[in-house]
Amino acid sequence: MGSPVSLVVANLYRGNGTKSHSCKKQNQSFLYSLLLSIVLSIISVLTVTLNLLVIISITHFRQLHTSTNFLLLSLAVSDFFVGFLVFFQVMMIDGCWYFGDLICVLYGFLSIAITFSSVGNMVLISVDRYVAICDPLHYPTKVTLKIIRISVSLCWTFSLFYSTVTLRSNFGQQSRNSSCAGDCAADIGFGGIVGTTIITFIIPITVIIVLYLRVFVVAVSQVQAMRSHIAAVKHRKVNAKKSEIKAARTLGVVVLVFLMCLCPYFCISLSSQDTLNNTLSGVYVISLFYFNSCLNPLIYAFFYPWFRKAMKMIFTLQVFKSGASDANIL
Template identity: 65%
Template sequence: MMSTAASCLVFLTMKSFEEVELCFPELLNSSCRKAVHPHSVSMLTYILLSSISLLTVTLNLLVIISISHFKQLHTPTNLLLLSLAVSDFFVGFLVCFQIVLIDGCWFFGDLVCVLYQYLGYIITSTSVGTMVLISVDRYVAICDPLHYPNKVTQKRVKICVCLCWICSVFLDSLLLKDNLEQPGRYNSCFGECVFVINYIAGLADVFLTFIGPVTVIIVLYMRVFVVAVSQARAMRSHTAAFSLKCSVSVTAKKSELKAARTLGVVVVVFLMCICPYFCVSLTGQDTLLNASSAAFVICLFYFNSCLNPVIYAFFYPWFRKSIRLIVTLKILQPGSCETNML
C-alpha cells in the first residue's frame, strides 16, 4: 500500500505542476517529464522526508538491538514489538526512494521499481498483521490472565510472527504477480515507476490489509478496554484490604493494564496514520486528492513507523534504560545481556 500511495503521489504531482524538463534528456520523446516544484516546497519536502527516514531507521534500530540483546526483554509481547520494529525499520529505507520520486522521475530501473513496490506491500501487510497479534496478546492477558502464561508462549509467538511474514510474502506475490513477472510492463515512458492490479485483487487487498484487520483490532480492544476498566475499579476498591501476597497479584495486574494502555496507544496511533490513505483509496483518491494533500497522507503513513519507538520511550522505562546502555556502548561489555532491565 505504501508503494500504491507513492505512485499516486508521483502521478498527482506530475499533473499539478508545469512539466518543463525530461527525466532522461537523451531519450527525447520516450522520456517522462519532470515536475518542477517551487524551490521552497522542494527543500521542505526533502528535509521532512529525510528527517523521517533518519529517525525511523535510528529509533527502530534501537528497539531491535534492545529486545534482541537483553535476555530479560525476551517476552512474548516484546517479540511482537520486535517484529513491528523490523517492518518499521524497512519503512525508513523505503522513504529514501520516495525522496527520489519527489520530482516525478525514477532512475533505478524497472526491476528495482517492482522490488520497491513489492517490499512496500509486504511491510504494510506485516505491520497490520503484527498489530492484530498485539491486540490478541493484550486480549488474552487482560481477559484471561490466569491462562495467559500457558496460551501465549515465546514459541507460539515466534511461530505466529513467522507465519505473519510468510503469509504477507505469499499473498503479495499473488497480488503483484503480473508486475513481478514483467517489471515495467505498465510504464508509459522511461523514468516512470507504476504498477497496476486488477479490481478483484484490489478489493481482496483492501479487505485483508485494512477492513478485516482493523475490525478485529477494534473489537478486541473494545473488549480489553471494558475489562481493564472493571479490573482497575476492583483494584482501587480492594487494595487497602489486600495482604502482602495479594499485593503482588495486584502489582502484576497493574503491570498488565499499563502494558495494555501503552500498546493501545500504539494501535490507536497506527490506525490514525493509516486510515486516511485507505479511506481515500476506497472513495477514489484521483478525484479527492491534490498534490499537497496526497503528500500529507503519505507522510502521515510513513511517520507512523517513526512514532512507535517514541511511544515506547515515553511509556517503557526499560527502553529508556537500554538506549543509555547502547549509546554509552555498555552493551559491548561481557555479560551485558544479563543486565536487569525491569
C-alpha cells in the first residue's frame, strides 16, 4: 500500500508562520531513533526488492498476462515506489528536512498520489473478484485486459490529479509555508486532512468490505454446491470454480492485511497526531502502515506457485534464456 496521506500532511503541515533560523529537532531518545531507523530501512529495502520481483514476473512471463495479474502489477508498482518514500521518512526521524523545497513538494505530491492509487487498485481488485465469483458467466466479457488497462490508467490519472488539486496552493510557496529553515511544510488545514482521509480511506474501504462480504457469501454457497456435484461430467466446471474461489481467497487475504495495517494508523491520526509523532507506539503504527507494501509479495509467494517459480527463474537468471517469456510456470 502506498505512503500514508495523513502522515504526509502531518509531517508537512506545521501551519503558516514566518521562517526562523533552523528547524527544531524533536527531542527523541537514541533508542527511539535507532529503532525507527532500522525498522523503516528494512521495510524500505524489502518493499523495493519484493515488489520489483512481482513487476518483473508479471511483465516478463506471457502466461501471467491476465486481467487479475495486471491489477496486481499496478498495485506492485505503487508499493514499489513506497519503498523509496520510506527512505525519506528515515531521513526525517529527527524532524528536519534536508532535501530542499522542490523535493519536499515532490515528496508530498507523490505520497498522496501513490496512496490514492494503491487504495484505488484495492478497489479494482475487489470489483474484479466480485464479478468473477458473483457473475462468472459474464466475467470474460465484462473484465477484459482492455477494460482493466483503461481502469488502471484512470486510477493513476485521477490519483495524480487529486494530488495536484490537494497541494495546488503549496506549489511555488514552500518557503512561505515553512516555519523554519529545514522544515517541510504544506498548508491544507485540518479540514483537508479529514477530507483526504474520507476520500482515500473511509469511502474506498467501505466499498471493499461490502464487495468482499458479498463475495464471501457467494463463495461459501458455491463451495457447498461443488461438494454436492460429484458427477464426472461436471468435474471440469467444478475445478474452474475452485480456481476462481482460490483466487478470491488469496486476494481476500491481501485486502484483510491491507485493512489491518491501515486501520490503526488512520484511527490514531484522526484522534491524536501527537501520539504518532512523539510516542514509541507511533513507531509501530507507522511501521505497520508502511509494512503493508512489502507484505503483498510475501502473500503472493505463499499462495501463488507461479510467483515462486518466477522468482526461482529470476534468481537463477533463466529469464535471460531464449524463449523464457513463454515458459510454463502455471
